[in-house]
Every structure is written in structure tokens, then in C-alpha cells.
Amino acid sequence: MNVDADLAALREFLAANGLDGYLIDDDASDSDQRYVSGFTAPDPYQTLVTDDGVHLLVSGLEYGRASAEANADSVTRRAAYDYQQLVAEHGQYEGRIRTIAAFLADHDVDAIAVPRTFPTGTADGLREHDFTVTVESEGIVTDIRATKTDWELEQIRASQRANEAAMARAEELIATADIEDGILVHDGDPLTSERVTEEIEITLLRHGCSLDDTIVACGADAADPHDRGSGPLAADELIVIDIFPRDKETGYHADMTRTFARGDPGAAARRRYEVTREAYDAALEAVEAGVTGADVHGAACDVIEDAGYATLRSDPTTETGFIHSTGHGVGLDVHEQPSVSPAGGELQPGHVISIEPGLYDPNVGGVRIEDLIVVTADGYENLTEYRVRLEPMAGDPR
Amino acid sequence: MNVDADLAALREFLAANGLDGYLIDDDASDSDQRYVSGFTAPDPYQTLVTDDGVHLLVSGLEYGRASAEANADSVTRRAAYDYQQLVAEHGQYEGRIRTIAAFLADHDVDAIAVPRTFPTGTADGLREHDFTVTVESEGIVTDIRATKTDWELEQIRASQRANEAAMARAEELIATADIEDGILVHDGDPLTSERVTEEIEITLLRHGCSLDDTIVACGADAADPHDRGSGPLAADELIVIDIFPRDKETGYHADMTRTFARGDPGAAARRRYEVTREAYDAALEAVEAGVTGADVHGAACDVIEDAGYATLRSDPTTETGFIHSTGHGVGLDVHEQPSVSPAGGELQPGHVISIEPGLYDPNVGGVRIEDLIVVTADGYENLTEYRVRLEPMAGDPR
Incomplete structure (x- = not known):
């Protein structure tokens, strides 16, 4: 090393x-x-x-x-x-x-x-x-x-490339599934959380990465940000996929989340997706060296509260809405410094952070959109090369 | 749990x-x-x-x-x-x-x-x-x-079943490979250590297990018991495969090693395989509650020394021959108590241990045969259902 x-x-x-x-x-x-x-x-x-x-x-x-x-x-x-x-x-x-x-x-x-x-x-x-x-x-x-060297940035980029390949494989499975009785079906069998997770892991393995955990959660499961998901994936529901692999050689992590839906998840879900995407754009826009993690978190909260949803800032006891922080450092640990939360201090060039706002409600499901970025003097560089799109597609995800 | x-x-x-x-x-x-x-x-x-x-x-x-x-x-x-x-x-x-x-x-x-x-x-x-x-x-x-409860034994058995499936997949790849210019070839590409390792990991994943490391080592690589192996596998050489997976849910490990050779590894290699197998039989024969791990290790050393090879007992500085201990406890950690080595204390019913004598020489290669067993009042029960055989075969390994 x-x-x-x-x-x-x-x-x-x-x-x-x-x-x-x-x-x-x-x-x-x-x-x-x-x-x-x-x-x-x-x-x-x-x-x-x-x-x-x-x-x-x-x-x-x-x-x-x-x-x-x-x-x-x-x-x-x-x-x-x-x-x-x-x-x-x-x-x-x-x-x-x-x-x-x-x-x-x-x-x-x-x-x-x-x-x-x-x-x-x-x-x-x-x-x-x-x-x-x-x-x-x-x-x-x-x-x-928390401040990555050039060599470390290279390793994190490599892990994110593996992550993108795994996400693309998961998206392809969802995009190409048949729908029978409201359930996604692949090769005659229900397409389950567990099956998609296995394909993610196998793709990561082929790219030199491993993971201890991954999230492929559908419907009400996805309304709990820590639920790993289980059972058949349904049509007309939001499906949250969060992958955080570790390169087996270097130990460096990547992190990315996308939310997909086959069929029509309904107007409430679509609006939540758009608001989450606006919060993600606003948080990214706020990032630059000298700004605090708290400021970036605040930018995401502003969008979400303005759209009429709760955040832990507007209601510390809420169990729906935006119920976690906007991001965290990523490196040898998947959660490390700095924090992009109400407690987050000043961001510095070379900080690698996730930006991952989300909206959750057991009656609608979960939405989360997450990229991995590196803070620069006057903004950020996005380490993630993966489109943000609710309808899943097979093929190149850039 | x-x-x-x-x-x-x-x-x-x-x-x-x-x-x-x-x-x-x-x-x-x-x-x-x-x-x-x-x-x-x-x-x-x-x-x-x-x-x-x-x-x-x-x-x-x-x-x-x-x-x-x-x-x-x-x-x-x-x-x-x-x-x-x-x-x-x-x-x-x-x-x-x-x-x-x-x-x-x-x-x-x-x-x-x-x-x-x-x-x-x-x-x-x-x-x-x-x-x-x-x-x-x-x-x-x-x-x-060190002393496993019935529930723990069930978990270890389940991990060893996954391990056997992974070993069978590796053995099948080696058994069915073509030989071109002295190298094993599969689907037109050299069959490498890395490729066999990947197939082992994928098989384990499909059985709910993961691993951080595995050994698929050929020729001189396998003469170093800690070398993970790399590059194309060769015909007429000993190939050591050591798999130690962990169940992702329960955390319990399994452990098994087999040694294979395609073609003719030569008389020296064949004799070493036979002597290792005799040492493995002698060590298993010695196991029962009340006997010490040191006694079991001694039984393996006796066979190997009698056959004219060095052990760390006969020559503490030797770099060839039997250059590690006979076994170790296996459970939530892949190496835990008790020890089956010169320092090994009294074995007790419910101790789960590996028995894994081996012989190493850079000029000949490595041999190691390892089963996982549980100590009983008057002997042991073998938790491993996998034949011991130098020539690889496809199909049921029991």
C-alpha cells in the first residue's frame, strides 16, 4: 500500500x-x-x-x-x-x-x-x-x-467502478423481469431480494470486491432505511438498492444507492422521487471546501421541508420523511469522517463523502439516491458514473 | 442465535x-x-x-x-x-x-x-x-x-456442507480441464488459481457463506503453506485447495483441504501424498476425550518421521517436511481453541478441531489433507463428507 x-x-x-x-x-x-x-x-x-x-x-x-x-x-x-x-x-x-x-x-x-x-x-x-x-x-x-491522498482516491474510484457494474446487473434484472400477478419474475421464478443480492455479490466478486451486507428492499421494507429487504420484488412499488462494497486487496469502500420502480408506483411515489432528487441536487450544489457538513445537510432539509415532508430537523421524533443524515465519509471504513449531518464540521479538499437524501413512509415505500463525491476547493467531483432514473433500463448506466 | x-x-x-x-x-x-x-x-x-x-x-x-x-x-x-x-x-x-x-x-x-x-x-x-x-x-x-453446544455443531455442519459444495466445484474444474502445453485449460482459457478461487467463492455465496481468503496453490507455491497461489494451474503438479468459509448469518466457520493432481505428479509426490494420508489417519485414530492435542500432533509426527521426512519436532529449524501444527479449533473464529500442536492441552467432548497434516518441499510441491471433526468421549465424529483422493473427479464427492 x-x-x-x-x-x-x-x-x-x-x-x-x-x-x-x-x-x-x-x-x-x-x-x-x-x-x-x-x-x-x-x-x-x-x-x-x-x-x-x-x-x-x-x-x-x-x-x-x-x-x-x-x-x-x-x-x-x-x-x-x-x-x-x-x-x-x-x-x-x-x-x-x-x-x-x-x-x-x-x-x-x-x-x-x-x-x-x-x-x-x-x-x-x-x-x-x-x-x-x-x-x-x-x-x-x-x-x-478523512482527507484522501491521490492514491486513496484511485482506490475508491476503482471500488465505485465495481459498484456500478453490480448496480447495473441489479438494474438489468429488474428491467428485464416479467410481471406476473404483480410480482417480478425471472426465468420462471419470482425475482427476490435475495436473488438480486446474490447477483450483486457475484458481480462484485468478479471485480475483486466483497461486501458484508447490501440492501435490496421493496415496498414497506424500504421505508426502514436499515432493512436489508427480503422476498419477491413487486411491480408498481419502489425498490431501493444500496451497495457498499470493499475492495478485497486495498480495503477501500465505495457506496451508491439507486431507487427503481417497474410499472407505475403511483403519483405519491413519483413526487417523492422528484423531491429526493431535488434534495440530492441541492446538497451537491452546496458542497465546497469551507462549507460545513451541517450546511450541506441543511440544504437537503430545506428542499424536503419546502415540499411539505418532515425531516429530523423540523420534527426530531418523526418516523416518516427524511429520517437520517445526508451523508458520511467513505474510505477504509464504509462510515468514517467527516459527517454530513447536523454535527458535521468544515469540509476540506480531499474529503470523500456520500450524498444520500431519502424519503420514507411505510404507506408509500422508500426513496434514496446516493452518489459518492470528493470535495474540491470550489465544489466537488462526482466519483459516481451512473444515471439517476426511476425506470430501470438494461445497458450502459452512464 | x-x-x-x-x-x-x-x-x-x-x-x-x-x-x-x-x-x-x-x-x-x-x-x-x-x-x-x-x-x-x-x-x-x-x-x-x-x-x-x-x-x-x-x-x-x-x-x-x-x-x-x-x-x-x-x-x-x-x-x-x-x-x-x-x-x-x-x-x-x-x-x-x-x-x-x-x-x-x-x-x-x-x-x-x-x-x-x-x-x-x-x-x-x-x-x-x-x-x-x-x-x-x-x-x-x-x-x-472451545466446547461446542449442539446448536453450534449444527451451524458448523451447515458451513461444512457449503464448503463441500465449493470444493466439489473446484475439483470438477480441475478434473474436466483440458491439458495444453502442460497447463490446465478450461473453455479455451488457462485455468488459473484466481479463476478456481472465484468459482469457490461464488459457490459459497450461493450457500450463504463468505470467505476472506482461500488457498488454491500449485507446484512450488503450495510448498509455502501460507501462499494463496496465483497463475495457471499446471498438469503433473500437486494442487492444494484449502477452503475456510464463514456462514454469513451465524458466523460459524468450516475448514477443509484437499490435494489434487492431473496427469502424473511423479513418484516423490505420490509417496508424500500417501505418507500425509497415513499421518492424517494416525492423527484421527489418536483423537478421543482425555488425550492431549500434543498427543494427536505427536501421532502425525511419528508417521512422517518414520517415513524419513523432517518435522518441526525432529528439526525445529526445518523449512521442508511437516512445518506446521496438526490442527486447531474452529468455530466463530477460524482459528480458536483448542490447539492440536506441541502446546495442545486435553481434548474434551464437543471440541471441534481440524486435522491437517501436510508435507512441503519447493522441489516437489505441497500436500495437505484436512478434515473437520468433533471430539467425542471415545473417539471423534467426522464432520466432513468428502473423499480423500489425489486424482480429481467430477460428481458426488462423498
Whole structure:
């Protein structure tokens, strides 16, 4: 990985607090560590940021790969600190602590900052060996990650290309389905949420991506933004498809939502689609560096409230209308900084965010339209190449 | 989920150490929490084990699902402790701590044990509110998880059925490939590691499973047990296929390895296959409750050493021969307790373990044969229904 991360803000924090290093002790599930180290492994490893560089402590099994792939100034294997002997002498738990202590001492570090999620076992163990361990509670690395480097933008674009292929496959299935007794039918079988989801996943797999979850929700299901959907897809109903894949190699996500309807979903649904599209246009129009995520969210709310629908701004307890925030950062995590919500701070060039207003009502169904964009100095660049259209079509979606 | 976990050993630990509760603060990636709570969520939630039950603290978004699905005696939403107001007043970090503190107080808990991986931010925050926080360093929950309940065995069996379908698809591709210039060819294109891997993943998806990784390695690639394999598969070479899927609903894994060869891999490869199979038979023969994982590993080493090959027991620095352990526990994690290695302790009824001896040499290639079994009072039950055979065949693999 070649993230080319700028860790200056982290080093300033260390200097300002008289600390020698920032230590992460986690595994592949921690995106901050993956970002800082340019490396990922299924088993825990340690990443130390000091004034003079980024240093990794890994098992012998990972040493070759870490040396070749990591964005690190040094990679050391545990055996260099007699890990096996320490475990044999002191047990697994204390042997591990002593190995990390030796790694820190080797880099002249005795006062460290750690992330909020740093293991208490490691923190307390190091404290018993007279290290100072302080939790860095502001999430500096997470904030740094919000601004994407050019290399990261390339990876996110690639994931969005895979996402577009998967959405096009789903749209094609819906567009070409027969309608029998009000139900979409393909090759003689009902076209279900589950079947469309499977085709989305297979298309993503063929493009090097995976996903843990996807949403293909029809009718009342789609009125709950968190319902994944199930069962046959119906004609004359709104169908919300939200796909958020992760590239299996790079770990970077994409995110996109489209809403389709076969047949006639009715005037209420069509109007909601148009209003959602206007809110999406207004939110996009509001985006530029220096504007806050709250302002962008406000622009979407203005349109929706003006059209006579509730938002959480006009009614904090509403269960219909626009009942989530306008967007979120996307990167190594599918939900990350910055926030495009009432709490959203200033947008900066290189922030990658989703713009995804929606309207929900169990009696009508759900509408959501979502693109992925990158904030620029005077606006945004849309990372999504996919038309916005309620009637599904087969073929090139650009 | 209906794990029906027996947490008596955890409660004995709490009582013996004068602690009121065991607290987990993690997300879907923590199998111990999923096991104890019978619940999983993408965002962090808290699970508290006390003398009188298992108690969950979740976001409003997860409350409905947690109430319906979790194995908990109580589920409380954060709003019950004024989470949003606390965050507004004290910030995200301290607001979260105060909410957890109120949850603990509500259950009359002021001295807690936490897992090694418990977030230092939460531990230190609770300590500042005068809670006693002690790391439970023995891994009691992980030990409890090693012994599977009947419900868990059903889930693992289901994952292994999916695994067998995927292996059968891979075997069929290899069995039915043409051979051109020493390379396996399918539909006119070289049959690559990547293509077989994709077909494995698609088959698993159709059976409700996913995987992060799989191994389809040929020739010298397969001589490194951790190489995932790449490029065209060759005739007259050993091909190792190791699949370890996870059921997307239940989270339970399966694990199986087979080794195939098209054409003639040569006498050295054939002999290695036979010796590996004998080691696999000997290891299976050694399994029963009361025997140690070390004994089972020893039985496999005996066969391999007697046949004249090195093991890590006969030569701790060898890079060829049998260069890993005989097996590991499989469940919510693909590698968990117990260990079937020199460090492996006593096997107990309900332990689910892999048995996977192998022989490796860059000049010959790799062989590995792996089944998944459950330990019983007087032997084992094999959870794998898949023949052991070097020449690949299409059709029913039982």
C-alpha cells in the first residue's frame, strides 16, 4: 500500500504532550492501523509512530510480507526480542507484554499515546513495566484519514467502478423481469431480494470486491432505511438498492444507492422521487471546501421541508420523511469522517463523502439516491458514473 | 442465535476475585462478545455478565433487533441513560463513558473484569469514575467457546456442507480441464488459481457463506503453506485447495483441504501424498476425550518421521517436511481453541478441531489433507463428507 499518509498532526500532538510515540496494537479490523502502517494482517501486530518514522513489530510469519509491502521505516520480527523464550518463561500474556516493552525500549520510547480502542491488557501490562500510557481521545488518525491522498482516491474510484457494474446487473434484472400477478419474475421464478443480492455479490466478486451486507428492499421494507429487504420484488412499488462494497486487496469502500420502480408506483411515489432528487441536487450544489457538513445537510432539509415532508430537523421524533443524515465519509471504513449531518464540521479538499437524501413512509415505500463525491476547493467531483432514473433500463448506466 | 452458552466458569472467576461483572465493549469483530450475547452489530455495543444474567446496552437503531435476537436477560438502549444529552454536555468520549457507567450502576456493578482486548479508553474512563477494572488474562470465554453446544455443531455442519459444495466445484474444474502445453485449460482459457478461487467463492455465496481468503496453490507455491497461489494451474503438479468459509448469518466457520493432481505428479509426490494420508489417519485414530492435542500432533509426527521426512519436532529449524501444527479449533473464529500442536492441552467432548497434516518441499510441491471433526468421549465424529483422493473427479464427492 502507498497511502502516503501525512502524520504531522499526530506528531504535533505527541510533542505537545511530551510523549515519545503513538502505539497501535490491533489486527486487520482496525482501519487506523492499516492506514498508518500501510499493512494489514489477520493476527495482531504493533505499529509505533515516533518522531523519526513508523515502526512495525510482526510475527515471523508476516515478516517477509510486511518488509515488502508496509509503509514503514523499520519492520522487526518478535523473535528479535526473544518472544518465544519470554512466553516460555512468563506465559503467553506477560511474554507478549515484555516483547512489546523491548520493542518500545529499542526505539527509546517510554511515554506513549494510544487509541481509545487500544487493548487494556497491553496498556496495563506496559504500565506495570513503568511505561506511561495515555489515551488519545480526539481521534487524530481518524481525522487525518478523512482527507484522501491521490492514491486513496484511485482506490475508491476503482471500488465505485465495481459498484456500478453490480448496480447495473441489479438494474438489468429488474428491467428485464416479467410481471406476473404483480410480482417480478425471472426465468420462471419470482425475482427476490435475495436473488438480486446474490447477483450483486457475484458481480462484485468478479471485480475483486466483497461486501458484508447490501440492501435490496421493496415496498414497506424500504421505508426502514436499515432493512436489508427480503422476498419477491413487486411491480408498481419502489425498490431501493444500496451497495457498499470493499475492495478485497486495498480495503477501500465505495457506496451508491439507486431507487427503481417497474410499472407505475403511483403519483405519491413519483413526487417523492422528484423531491429526493431535488434534495440530492441541492446538497451537491452546496458542497465546497469551507462549507460545513451541517450546511450541506441543511440544504437537503430545506428542499424536503419546502415540499411539505418532515425531516429530523423540523420534527426530531418523526418516523416518516427524511429520517437520517445526508451523508458520511467513505474510505477504509464504509462510515468514517467527516459527517454530513447536523454535527458535521468544515469540509476540506480531499474529503470523500456520500450524498444520500431519502424519503420514507411505510404507506408509500422508500426513496434514496446516493452518489459518492470528493470535495474540491470550489465544489466537488462526482466519483459516481451512473444515471439517476426511476425506470430501470438494461445497458450502459452512464 | 441460540448458543446456549454455559458461563459458569466465568461467574466462578468473578466470585473468586470479588468482582460484580464481566464487561465487553466491542463490535461484530469480537467473537467472544457474539458468543456471550448471542448478538452481533457493526457498531460497538456493551455486554455485561453478572450473577443474575447477561445484559446488553445498545443504540436505539439496534434495540429492536437485539431485543428479538439476543441471548440476553435484559436489553437497554443508551437513551435510557440520556446518552445524547451526556454527549452534548461532555463530548462524545466522556458522554459514552458516563452512559456505560450509568448502565453498570443500574446493575449494581462497581468492580468489573474485562477481556484483554477491552478498549483502554473505556477502562481508564471508568476508573476515573471510581470503577475497579481488572483484565481477565486467562481467556475464560475463549476456553468456554472451545466446547461446542449442539446448536453450534449444527451451524458448523451447515458451513461444512457449503464448503463441500465449493470444493466439489473446484475439483470438477480441475478434473474436466483440458491439458495444453502442460497447463490446465478450461473453455479455451488457462485455468488459473484466481479463476478456481472465484468459482469457490461464488459457490459459497450461493450457500450463504463468505470467505476472506482461500488457498488454491500449485507446484512450488503450495510448498509455502501460507501462499494463496496465483497463475495457471499446471498438469503433473500437486494442487492444494484449502477452503475456510464463514456462514454469513451465524458466523460459524468450516475448514477443509484437499490435494489434487492431473496427469502424473511423479513418484516423490505420490509417496508424500500417501505418507500425509497415513499421518492424517494416525492423527484421527489418536483423537478421543482425555488425550492431549500434543498427543494427536505427536501421532502425525511419528508417521512422517518414520517415513524419513523432517518435522518441526525432529528439526525445529526445518523449512521442508511437516512445518506446521496438526490442527486447531474452529468455530466463530477460524482459528480458536483448542490447539492440536506441541502446546495442545486435553481434548474434551464437543471440541471441534481440524486435522491437517501436510508435507512441503519447493522441489516437489505441497500436500495437505484436512478434515473437520468433533471430539467425542471415545473417539471423534467426522464432520466432513468428502473423499480423500489425489486424482480429481467430477460428481458426488462423498
